[in-house]
Amino acid sequence: MSKLGFIGLGIMGGPMALNLQKGGYEIFACDLKKVPDALIEGGAVVCATAREVAEKADIIFTMLPNTPDVGKVLFSENGVAEGLTPGKIVIDHSSIAPKETREYAAKINELGCEYIDAPVSGGDVGAQAGTLAIMCGGNQDAFDRAKPMLDCMGQNVTLVGANGIGQMTKICNQIIVGNTIEAVAEALLLAARAGADPRKVHAALAGGWADSLVFQNHGKRMIERNFEPGGRIELHRKDLNLALAEGYALGVPLPNTATTHALWNACVGAGGIAWDHSAIIKALEAMSGFEIGDEA
Template identity: 50%
Template sequence: MSKIGFIGLGIMGRPMAGHLLDAGHELATVKRDKLLASELADKGMQELADPRAVAEASEVIITMVPDTPDVEQVLFGEGGVIKGLKPGTLVIDMSSIAPLATQEFAQRIEAAGGEYVDAPVSGGEGGAINAALTIMVGATEEGFERANPLLELMGKTITHIGGHGAGQTCKVANQIVVALTIEAVAEGLLFASKAGADVAKVRESLLGGLAQSKILDVHGQRMIDRTFDPGFKIKLHQKDLNLALEGARSLDLALPGTANAQQLFQACAAHDGADWDHAGMVRALEALANHEIE
């Protein structure tokens, strides 16, 4: 069993850490102002002063934080992981951040004697709770082999995409597809509703045809039920689409659908919806149509 430092106990990080504890690993995290979730405290998770202390006590570090600057702060800031990094420590970043920054972080960790793996995830809160996440890995062959037994405790589909940064590139592509599919599902259900059809039956029928998708299944139902508690917050999907659009500019690549989806998310944020589940994009389309799905 490994001594693991897990930093980032949010909506998804908390159940992910729980799976590692259930498998018998020893976990430590950074002490925060609020109490550690009881399900983790009861399983023996320790709280230490800062990321440096977590690194000093750990053989593996896992980060699951919101954005690129957060990962940089945890790893390299004052009291950061790198200050307490022991030779051979495996650092697995499961956040969704910029691919180019990831390559730089990997170089810095490896120069300090560690092994770096980028392993962003898809599957939302449900995937985290059920240990059914899709995990996209950027690493050396050795890094992937070391990380994989731990990743298998949190995910169902684990793919070694390529070298450092490749996992993050795959995650950006994933977020493009997810955003555009949410928009497609929202437009389809909105059309059906305004035309007077039974939206629940329309969704049921579409799930049996070529339009079938996990997003139509899960988020289509959210749109019908009007349940927009996150899941995955709009503001985090906005962050991911910013990465996509910034990357597209550097590649001289046009992503018009992605840009449009970002504008719809921005419309939601302008109506105090930054913390809605990303299925809440439908509300921006409903406002344009002056019609709510029913």
């Protein structure tokens, strides 16, 4: 059975690595902070550097915040690239820029190794449950080899196209999710301002065309004022910035995406960079001078 490396063990990466471990795989783990106790208790080997992970593992997974973070982990001194030998696979679950993804893949390919960009959707709940949607860019042979491991972490694992297309698919996902969160915030705020109980409105719309996982989960967060991060504004705003850059480069207008991005910018200006992305409602509330918990 393949030996697996995992670098980046935060809100998402930690439970993803744990699900690989539960699948029977030996894990070599590395993180700037502490490797989760649950992984260590399950037998994970803690490595001091990304290079050490790559030396010991056959397939190396990364889950990192942003494009420069991935580049640093892969190619800096004591990075993944220094520990690779031909035939290994690098799988990046981070949500980063498609252009840089293709560049990273080319460098890894030059070392005789394969690269799969495999960003995920489903949040911390999906990471814990092993039910993520995983959208992959890479070649078929590498994907087929990695598929049993990816299935430990996700219930919808798809090879969408060549390197970079997985990241582009994730950008599309983030457009849909972000704009839906914004729409839910508008609707609940309007209902509350009109004198309706947002909890009852939320219940009344369940099962209809307006219903969705975003409506259920993020609508509930807005009503309960629970903005502890599952998905941080900082990261979703970054993804929409990537979307707007790709739209500009390709001549594709993204007007609703630009509005959602601007509202998250307003949250950041109010000190909310680490809030959950459902806190977009706070920007709308500030503009209207009304919170959904206020009396109409």
